[in-house]
Structure formats: structure tokens, C-alpha cells
């Protein structure tokens with residue numbers, strides 16, 4: 001080590017928004033003030049994954065893991081930990097949140113959140129400064145590219161990918177080697193393209209964002225390997241405009257790689273040339289679909305077109321095009337360096353390697369996790385995620401976003417892979433994993449996703465355009481107390497028609513959240529329809545808040561909390577809610593200390 | 601007849617420079633629209649007309665693209681742009697309540713702008729900070745794990761700036 005100590009500060013979007021940048025600056029200033037700059041290096045890294053406890057600061061070589069750090073803590077961290085060698089106890093992770101802080105966990109490897117994780121894709125996130133190419137190279141970066149260019153033929157690369165069993169991480173799980181092979185063998189054009197799908201449309205998921213922010217060079221390296229393999233000289237990264245930090249880091253990475261001769265003309269002195277350009281998305285979910293994405297790169301409205309022909313032979317400007325997801329690419333350098341056999345030793349029979357999930361919703365440890373395929377949902381939710389907060393009961397987990405479905409309690413022990421999730425009526429999807437508890441209404445979730453897909457439908461084909469609106473309309477009616485028994489069958493019929501007849505994946509999968517919640521929670525639908533009740537307390541039109549005279553002590557807390565002054569009553573006298581004015585926000589219900597208010 | 605509509609807009613030197621760099625590249629329109637919106641905050645009609653002339657693309661095509669993509673705006677937003685995340689994680693943790701409360705506090709509907717042009721309110725999809733749900737941003741600054749009680753404070757921080 002060139003330095004005595006390294007201070008790693010998380011520079012992922014989550015931590016940045018909690019002033020990680022200020023922490024970084026303050027730490028640098030403190031190091032400066034203590035004249036330690038020759039001995040201690042402060043590095044801003046990508047996401048550590050443990051977003052719930054952010055901002056995170058890690059100090060090497062001791063591996064001390066500090067959580068919830070504030071900018072004003074910089075002085076103490078430097079003066080105590082760095083200068084005096086005394087860890088700052090109050091910033092060390094306290095998993096049980098006990099007041100005496102008796103069960104502190106100092107090192108990352110002992111933190112339960114990390115124990116069942118296995119990092120391939122996120123291997124460099126939180127380890128290196130993504131804005132410094134040398135740090136990527138120091139961790140074997142671009143070694144796979146060198147190996148491919150000088151020691152391998154395109155067919156060897158395909159063979160290695162085939163052995164690895166790597167399947168696309170963008171949702172559909174198509175074998176990557178096959179796609180590359182189609183494009184490599186395409187003879188309809190000399191010009192070919194490599195495209196990276198970084199559109200990450202699933203609302204509530206940020207795997208690709210974190211990978212790009214934390215390790216942009218891994219994507220550039222993999223795309224260049226793809227270019228060499230299929231015979232392309234140009235690559236495009238199509239990324240959401242909503243991801244400014246990732247865009248900026250990609251720009252820096254491209255510039256650095258070009259300066260080092262790792263991208264551009266005659267890469268590493270060979271006769272292979274490859275260039276990468278960034279193209280911005282503009283907030284259309286359907287552009288995550290590959291044919292729509294390619295139309296968007298061409299500068300057009302992002303409307304899907306029927307396949308076949310597939311992009312592998314007729315893609316961007318009708319040229320053969322490899323299109324893969326960010327996470328798929330991030331795996332490639334490791335497959336090349338460690339070998340396909342190594343990769344296929346991880347995971348299940350049909351699904352190899354790892355999967356990155358954005359674990360969010362009603363879960364104690366929200367964050368970005370990477371786990372081997374075949375892990376169970378129970379391990380993810382309870383061992384890694386720490387369970388459901390507030391003593392609430394687990395109800396379901398949703399994977400695959402607007403195209404996916406729910407997994408319920410009884411299937412918590414099913415090993416997660418592409419096939420098993422499909423059998424349960426969900427999909428692997430790109431990695432959004434949203435945990436829901438007893439306070440979440442399944443009908444409302446279905447309605448939420450439908451609202452999303454109706455809004456995002458490009459309108460090109462009728463089943464999606466009209467079917468989606470109809471489904472939404474029925475769900476909305478049920479949630480407002482206007483449902484009829486026949487609605488259940490109607491929902492099923494329309495879903496089937498959309499799944500069968502829509503042109504692209506958006507319309508084909510849009511009914512999935514409805515079909516899946518109906519499959520497991522038909523009772524809850526019936527409750528809304530027959531009893532006109534929402535026991536989760538979400539569908540506002542079916543709710544009524546009532547103050548019970550025998551329990552109300554007239555403390556006036558509820559009346560003061562009510563944002564619309566719907567509660568009246570004398571001090572020390574039972575209060576009353578004016579139902580016509582009530583907006584059903586539940587503020588009174590939450591505020592009452594005497595359980596005098598019921599929700600029904 | 602149409603000539604009258606080609607109002608004389610002066611594009612900044614940087615914008616002109618950007619357009620000429622991209623002019624010959626296939627599929628340039630969306631990138632140029634991004635650059636225009638970065639400068640104006642939306643896509644003014646005169647600029648769209650000017651682009652149509654400079655790039656030799658029909659105005660209808662330009663509007664076809666602008667209206668297809670949610671990101672592009674046709675009207676001028678307020679000085680301070682409040683975006684509330686309505687991605688799944690934030691929705692489950694009360695993103696909807698944040699919106700209703702902001703609508704009440706600012707007296708405007710989602711996608712509206714206050715009469716004094718001070719604030720715009722938008723509902724957006726996941727901004728990738730789901731671990732901090734519910735999340736909102738003001739002029740790009742992220743506020744995570746935010747509660748309705750904190751909203752007046754956030755608004756006053758930006759008011760008059």
C-alpha cells in the first residue's frame with residue numbers, strides 16, 4: 001500500500017443526497033489540516049449497497065465500517081480514528097439499535113446485511129474511485145479485454161459465454177452467447193453495433209444506476225469485448241436522462257479509456273478499433289423495450305416494432321446489433337477472466353451466476369444487494385433485509401416491476417431463479433424487489449402498476465391501449481366501492497387478451513400484476529367488492545375514521561393534527577369527525593394515544 | 601404564409617455550437633432537444649421552429665418526438681421545480697401523501713406552476729434513491745425520508761431564491 005490509510009466515502013446517489021460530498025470535502029480538509037495527505041488517501045467510491053444506513057464511510061486497512069455519517073463528523077473521524085487510532089464508537093453500526101450500544105459491528109464482513117451476498121457485478125462498487133481509471137485497472141480492469149484481443153478468437157469468447165450459462169439480466173433471460181452468436185454470424189451487413197440498455201424503467205429499482213455510477217469502466221470494457229466478438233466498431237449506451245451522476249461518470253470513463261488507448265482507434269495497439277457514444281433517454285418506459293430503444297437512438301418516437309426480425313440481425317439502422325442490459329455486461333469481464341466454468345458453478349441448474357436486486361419497500365435494511373441465484377426470498381428478506389420494520393407482518397414481495405407479480409408467504413423458501421419465479425406467476429425482471437406488509441392493499445398495488453403502464457403505453461396496438469384502460473377502470477371502480485362480482489371474470493378475460501394479442505412486452509406483461517394479485521389475493525378483491533371494505537386501510541373511498549366516545553378523553557391532539565379541521569369537540573369532552581370534511585388521511589388515527597379512533 | 605411564424609430567435613453561441621456538432625450525426629434530434637431544454641427549461645415554440653429550419657426536419661416530426669417523451673416540456677416551468685417521486689418504493693411509503701400536501705400548501709395541482717412562477721410541482725418516476733423513500737427533489741437537490749410535516753420548511757428554504 002502506498003498510503004498508511006484509505007478513507008472510502010460512498011458517492012452513490014443515495015448517499016450523495018445525504019451530503020456525502022460534503023463529508024468527502026470535510027475529510028479531505030481535515031487530512032490536509034493534520035498534514036496527513038502523504039499518508040492518508042480519501043476516496044469517493046460507488047454505492048456500498050447499505051443505503052438504509054448511509055452515508056457510509058469505510059476506513060482501510062482496519063476495515064472499520066461507519067454508518068449514518070454527517071459532514072460534521074469528519075473532524076472526529078480524522079482526529080480520533082486516523083490520528084489516535086481509536087475507532088469512533090458512536091458511528092459504528094448498531095444492528096439492534098440498543099441504547100447501550102453493546103452489540104456494535106465494526107467490520108463489513110460481520111454485518112448480517114452482507115453475509116449472504118456474493119459480489120460479481122458489484123465487485124468494484126464501494127471499492128474504487130469510479131472516476132479514476134487506474135483504480136479499475138489495479139483490480140484487473142481491462143485485463144479481460146487484453147486477453148480477448150490477444151489470446152482469444154471471437155468463437156472462443158462465444159464458447160466461454162456458452163459455458164458460463166449467462167442469461168440476460170434485463171428481464172427476459174435470453175442466453176447471452178446466442179445473441180452474440182447471431183450477430184457475429186449475421187452476413188447482411190459489414191457494419192454492426194453494440195448497444196447497452198441503461199434505460200432502467202422499473203420504478204423502484206436502481207441496480208443499473210448504481211453499477212454505472214460505481215464501476216463505469218466495467219461496462220465500457222464489456223461492450224468493447226462484445227464489439228470485438230461480433231465484429232462491431234461502434235457502441236451506444238442508451239441511458240435515462242434522469243441519471244445525471246451516472247451519465248457524468250460514463251463520460252469521464254470514456255474520456256480516460258480513450259486517453260489510455262483502451263477505447264477508440266487501434267485498441268492496445270491492435271488493429272481493432274471501437275468507439276462508444278452516450279445517447280439519452282427521455283422518460284418513456286417503453287423505450288426499455290429493445291426495438292423501441294433502437295428507434296429512440298435513431299431519433300424517432302420510441303415505438304416498438306414486431307419481431308422477428310430480431311435486433312441481432314436487423315437492429316440499429318437495420319444493421320446487426322447486440323443489445324444487452326447493464327448488469328449482463330458487468331458480468332462479462334469476470335466470465336472471461338475467471339472462466340465460464342467458474343461462473344456456472346454459481347447459481348442453479350437453469351440460472352447461473354448472481355443477481356443484483358434493489359431491495360426496498362417495507363424492509364428494515366433497504367439497499368442494493370447481490371446474491372447467488374438459488375437463494376430463497378426468506379434469506380433475502382430476513383437475513384439480508386433484517387425483516388419487516390415496526391413488528392408488521394410480511395404480506396408479499398413484488399419482483400419484475402410493472403411486468404411482474406407478487407410472491408407470497410408460502411413461497412418464501414422457493415429458490416429464486418428464472419423458471420421458479422415464472423412458475424409462481426412473477427418474473428425475475430431487472431431486479432426491483434419490493435416488500436409489502438399487511439398495511440399494503442394488493443388491489444391498490446395492481447392499480448398503481450396499471451396506472452403506470454396505461455400512462456406508458458405507446459398506443460400503437462389496441463389490446464394494450466384499450467385493454468389497459470379498461471383494466472384500470474375496473475380496478476378503480478372496485479377501489480371506490482363500485483365493484484361487482486362479474487368484474488373478477490372481466491379482469492381475467494381482458495388480462496388474457498392483452499397477454500396474447502399485444503405487440504410488445506409492455507402490453508403483454510402489463511396485466512401481470514393484476515393476474516398475480518388475483519391469483520393469490522382473490523379474497524381481498526372480494527372483500528372490496530362484496531363488503532366494500534379495504535382492511536389494509538389504503539383505498540380511501542372505503543374508509544371511515546370514527547372516534548369512540550367511551551375511549552376519547554378529549555385531549556384535542558387529533559383535532560390539532562387534522563389538516564382540514566374536520567374534528568371538533570370541547571377539551572376533555574369526546575370529539576367527533578365531520579365525515580363530509582374528512583379527507584381520510586389517517587393523521588388522527590396515527591396520533592391518538594388512547595386507541596379511541598378506529599379505521600373501518 | 602408560414603414565414604411569419606419563423607420569429608427571429610437568437611440561439612446562444614454554445615447552443616449553436618452544439619447543434620453544428622450534432623447536425624450530421626444520425627439520430628441527433630433527441631440529443632439536441634435535451635440540450636435546448638437544458639438551456640431554456642422547456643422547448644419554446646420559436647426554438648422548435650428554428651431547429652426545424654436548421655436541421656431540415658418537419659416541425660410536425662419535432663413535435664411528434666417532443667410529445668412522445670415525458671421528459672420534454674412545452675411550457676415554461678417555475679423557478680423552483682419540486683419533483684415528488686411516485687416510483688413504487690416511494691408510493692408505498694407515502695409519496696402520494698407528499699403530493700396531496702404539496703398541492704394544498706402551494707395551491708396548485710400536479711404539473712402546475714404557481715401564478716407567481718415561483719414553484720412547479722411534478723410527480724416523477726423513480727430517481728434511484730429508493731433506499732431513502734419517500735423521496736422528493738427541489739431543483740435537483742434530493743430530500744430523502746421526508747415527512748409531510750417537513751414540507752413547509754423545505755418550501756420556505758427555496759421561496760424567494
Ligand SMILES: Cc1cc2nc3c(=O)[nH]c(=O)nc-3n(C[C@H](O)[C@H](O)[C@H](O)COP(=O)(O)O)c2cc1C
Nearest residue numbers: 168169170197200201288289290324325328505506
Ligand atoms: C416494456 C419493456 C421495458 C423494458 N425495460 C428494460 C429496461 O429498463 N432495461 C433493460 O435492460 N431491459 C429492458 N427490457 C428488456 C429489453 O427489451 C431487452 O430484452 C434487454 O435489453 C436485453 O438485454 P439482456 O439480454 O441483457 O437482458 C424491457 C422490455 C420491455 C418489453
Ligand code: SF4
Nearest residue numbers: 459460461464504507
Ligand atoms: S403493447 Fe403497448 S407499448 Fe407495446 S406496442 Fe402495443 S401499444 Fe405500444
Ligand code: FES
Nearest residue numbers: 685687690726730
Ligand atoms: S421509488 Fe422513489 S426513488 Fe425509487
